Amino acid sequence: MNxxxxxxxxxxxxxxxxxxxxxxxxxxxxxYDGLSIDTVAASCGVHRTTVYRRWRDVGGxxxxxxxxxxxxxxxxADTGTLDGDLAALNREVFAALTGDPPITTALIAASFRxxxxxxxxxxxxxxxxxxxxxxxxxxxxxxxxxxxxxxRRLLVAATAPLYHELVLLRTGPDEGLAxxxxxxxxxxxxxxxxxxxxxxxx
Amino acid sequence: MNxxxxxxxxxxxxxxxxxxxxxxxxxxxxxYDGLSIDTVAASCGVHRTTVYRRWRDVGGxxxxxxxxxxxxxxxxADTGTLDGDLAALNREVFAALTGDPPITTALIAASFRxxxxxxxxxxxxxxxxxxxxxxxxxxxxxxxxxxxxxxRRLLVAATAPLYHELVLLRTGPDEGLAxxxxxxxxxxxxxxxxxxxxxxxx
DNA sequence: ACTCTAATGCAACATGTGTAGCGTTAGGGG
DNA sequence: CCCCTAACGCTACACATGTTGCATTAGAGT
Numbered sequence: 001m002n003x004x005x006x007x008x009x010x011x012x013x014x015x016x017x018x019x020x021x022x023x024x025x026x027x028x029x030x031x032y033d034g035l036s037i038d039t040v041a042a043s044c045g046v047h048r049t050t051v052y053r054r055w056r057d058v059g060g061x062x063x064x065x066x067x068x069x070x071x072x073x074x075x076x077a078d079t080g081t082l083d084g085d086l087a088a089l090n091r092e093v094f095a096a097l098t099g100d101p102p103i104t105t106a107l108i109a110a111s112f113r114x115x116x117x118x119x120x121x122x123x124x125x126x127x128x129x130x131x132x133x134x135x136x137x138x139x140x141x142x143x144x145x146x147x148x149x150x151x152r153r154l155l156v157a158a159t160a161p162l163y164h165e166l167v168l169l170r171t172g173p174d175e176g177l178a179x180x181x182x183x184x185x186x187x188x189x190x191x192x193x194x195x196x197x198x199x200x201x202x
Numbered sequence: 203m204n205x206x207x208x209x210x211x212x213x214x215x216x217x218x219x220x221x222x223x224x225x226x227x228x229x230x231x232x233x234y235d236g237l238s239i240d241t242v243a244a245s246c247g248v249h250r251t252t253v254y255r256r257w258r259d260v261g262g263x264x265x266x267x268x269x270x271x272x273x274x275x276x277x278x279a280d281t282g283t284l285d286g287d288l289a290a291l292n293r294e295v296f297a298a299l300t301g302d303p304p305i306t307t308a309l310i311a312a313s314f315r316x317x318x319x320x321x322x323x324x325x326x327x328x329x330x331x332x333x334x335x336x337x338x339x340x341x342x343x344x345x346x347x348x349x350x351x352x353x354r355r356l357l358v359a360a361t362a363p364l365y366h367e368l369v370l371l372r373t374g375p376d377e378g379l380a381x382x383x384x385x386x387x388x389x390x391x392x393x394x395x396x397x398x399x400x401x402x403x404x
Numbered sequence: 405a406c407t408c409t410a411a412t413g414c415a416a417c418a419t420g421t422g423t424a425g426c427g428t429t430a431g432g433g434g
Numbered sequence: 435c436c437c438c439t440a441a442c443g444c445t446a447c448a449c450a451t452g453t454t455g456c457a458t459t460a461g462a463g464t
Binding site: 421 | 437443444448449450451460462
Binding site for chain 1: 323
C-alpha cells in the first residue's frame with residue numbers, strides 16, 4: 001500500500017497510527033473537502049513532508065485506511081432465505097452510502113483522483129463480494145434457485161441499483177430502495193436469471 | 203449553467219465556442235488529468251481570468267459541455283422485443299463507459315469535484331431515463347411484462363450493473379456484460395419484478 | 405554501549421489554483 | 435454615428451499543493 005517501512009519500531013508505527021487516526025477524524029469532522037495532506041499533518045503534529053513521502057497524496061492516505069478496514073471479520077447475515085439475506089445486505093450497503101459523515105462516498109470520490117485509492121477500493125469490494133458468495137450457495141442448497149447461478153452476477157444485480165441511484169444518479173435516499181432491489185433480484189434468480197452460459201431461460 | 207451573458211454578440215459567443223471546443227480537445231488528447239482552466243485557456247487563446255469568471259472551475263466547464271450534449275435528439279432503439287431493446291441500450295452504455303478517450307468517466311469523476319458538474323450529470327441521466335421509459339411501455343403494450351411495471355426501476359436494474367462493474371468495481375471490460383445484464387433484467391420483468399407496490403410476487 | 409542509517413523534521417523552492425483591481429475593447433441602444 | 439457598459443485582457447497577489455536538499459533523531463544490529 002504505502003512505502004515499506006524497514007524500521008517498524010516505535011516512532012514509525014506511532015507516526016502511522018497518529019496520521020491514520022487524524023485522517024478519520026478529519027473525515028468525520030470536516031468531510032472530504034476538509035481533507036488534505038497539510039490539515040492532516042498539522043492536526044496530528046507530524047510534518048508535511050513526512051506524510052507526503054509515506055503516503056504521497058490524499059488517495060494514498062485513504063487507501064491505507066481502507067486496507068486496515070478490509071482486514072475485519074465481516075460476514076453477511078444468515079436469515080434463512082435469499083430474500084432476507086439480500087435485503088439485509090442491501091440495507092448495510094444503503095446505510096454505508098447514506099451515512100453521515102459520508103466516508104464511503106469520500107472513498108469513492110478519492111478513487112477517481114488516486115490510482116492507489118482506486119486499487120484499494122477495488123480490492124476491498126472484491127473481497128466483500130467473495131464473502132457474500134455464501135448467500136447464493138445457501139440459496140442453491142435450499143433449492144431456492146438453480147444450481148448453476150452465478151454468485152457475483154446475482155450479488156452485483158442486487159447491490160448495483162443502490163450504488164447507481166445513490167452515488168451516480170444522486171437520487172434522494174428512498175427507504176424502500178434496498179428492499180425493492182433485493183426482492184427484484186430474488187425474483188429474477190428464482191426465474192432462472194444469472195445462470196452461467198444461459199442467455200434466455202424463459 | 204454558467205453566468206448569464208447579456209451581450210451574446212460575436213465576441214462572447216466566440217469565446218464560449220472556442221473554450222468549449224478546447225475543453226473537448228484537451229479531454230480527448232490528454233484525458234481528464236490534462237484538463238485545467240489554465241491549459242484550456244492557453245490552448246484557445248482566451249485569458250485565464252475570463253474562463254475563471256464565466257465557468258469558475260473544471261466542473262463548470264464540463265457542466266456546460268454536458269448541457270449542450272443533453273440537447274440532442276437521442277432515442278432508444280426499437281428492436282421489437284424487450285430483450286433486444288435492453289441489449290441495445292446496454293451496448294450503448296457499455297460503449298460510452300469503455301470508450302477511449304474516457305469522456306463519460308471523466309464527467310463522472312468531475313461530478314465528485316464540482317457540484318455544478320454533478321447537477322448537470324444528474325439532469326442528463328434523468329432525461330435519458332425518461333426517454334427510455336418508452337422501452338418499458340412498448341413491452342407492456344406487447345404484454346411481454348405486467349402492466350404495472352415501474353419503468354425507471356427496470357431500466358436502472360438493467361444498466362446499473364454496467365456502471366457498477368466498469369466505473370466503481372473497475373472490472374476488465376467483459377464483452378458479454380451488457381447482454382447478460384439486459385437478459386437478466388428481462389427475465390426478472392417477465393417474472394413480475396419491478397411492479398410498483400408488489401414486494402414479492404412469486 | 406556504539407555505530408549505521410532509515411525515518412523524520414526543517415526550510416526553501418516550484419508549481420498549480422483561484423481572486424482582486426483596473427484599464428481596454430467592442431457589442432447594443434439611442 | 436456616438437455613448438454606455440458588459441465582457442474581456444492584464445498584472446499582481448494570495449493560497450494550496452507538491453518537491454528537493456540537508457540536518458537531526460532514534461530504531462536496529464552488533
